Amino acid sequence: MSDQQAYEPRKNVVVAIDGLAASGKGTVARLCAQRFGYAHLDTGLLYRAVAAKVVDRGADPADPATQDLAIAAAGGLTLMDLQRADLRDARTGAAASYVAAYGAVRAKLLDYQREFALKPPGGARGAVLDGRDIGTVVCPDADVKLFVVARPEVRAHRRCLELRGRGFEADPKQVEADLVARDERDRTRAESPMTQAADAILLDTSDLSIDASIDEASSIILRHIGADNTTA
Ligand code: DC
Numbered sequence: 001m002s003d004q005q006a007y008e009p010r011k012n013v014v015v016a017i018d019g020l021a022a023s024g025k026g027t028v029a030r031l032c033a034q035r036f037g038y039a040h041l042d043t044g045l046l047y048r049a050v051a052a053k054v055v056d057r058g059a060d061p062a063d064p065a066t067q068d069l070a071i072a073a074a075g076g077l078t079l080m081d082l083q084r085a086d087l088r089d090a091r092t093g094a095a096a097s098y099v100a101a102y103g104a105v106r107a108k109l110l111d112y113q114r115e116f117a118l119k120p121p122g123g124a125r126g127a128v129l130d131g132r133d134i135g136t137v138v139c140p141d142a143d144v145k146l147f148v149v150a151r152p153e154v155r156a157h158r159r160c161l162e163l164r165g166r167g168f169e170a171d172p173k174q175v176e177a178d179l180v181a182r183d184e185r186d187r188t189r190a191e192s193p194m195t196q197a198a199d200a201i202l203l204d205t206s207d208l209s210i211d212a213s214i215d216e217a218s219s220i221i222l223r224h225i226g227a228d229n230t231t232a
Contacts, residue, residue: 013126019148
């Protein structure tokens with residue numbers, strides 16, 4: 001490699017952020033993307049949008065008989081589907097975890113995610129993708145991989161605050177049970193189960209504020225990509 005090449009900043013950094021439900025991975029991904037000037041894709045929204053379309057048809061995403069509907073929904077997903085106001089509802093999250101277990105649904109969503117990572121929109125110099133299988137399946141060659149966790153009661157508390165902030169009632173015990181059940185489903189499914197990639201760095205946000213979580217994640221990212229690859 002010539003000296004000139006050695007000093008040329010690498011293009012198109014890919015940051016993969018996976019982790020447990022309500023661990024803070026989405027916030028970490030969004031704010032780190034902002035800090036580094038990278039594009040951000042919340043891949044959970046794709047699965048949530050598929051589930052919402054199945055529910056629109058009056059079907060139950062937890063019923064395996066609705067698998068074909070889910071596959072068709074994944075194949076026909078549009079950007080408008082990703083802008084629905086109900087995607088972040090707790091019910092949609094639980095439903096998403098069922099449609100996400102179908103290999104054919106995942107296969108239909110794979111190209112879009114990889115394309116986003118490869119060619120981030122808006123000419124961004126990098127992409128941050130968050131989900132469950134980004135570091136293991138979608139972008140196994142990502143420059144940096146994080147796996148974000150937090151204790152169940154902490155995640156339930158945060159999710160309750162978020163739900164109440166949006167005007168919903170939330171019982172911490174029920175929310176915690178739902179999150180744990182969802183993690184278990186995501187972790188034990190046959191297709192692309194949620195798991196920490198061998199080269200992912202564990203980030204436990206249980207005792208960290210949002211700012212501290214972002215600082216910690218940012219310094220891990222910087223350590224891996226080098227300061228000359230950022231606009232931060
Ligand atoms: O991150 P989230 O809570 O919005 O994700 C909703 C569900 O979608 C999650 O329970 C499992 C599924 N999912 C997935 O299987 N793979 C991803 N990359 C992202 C989400």
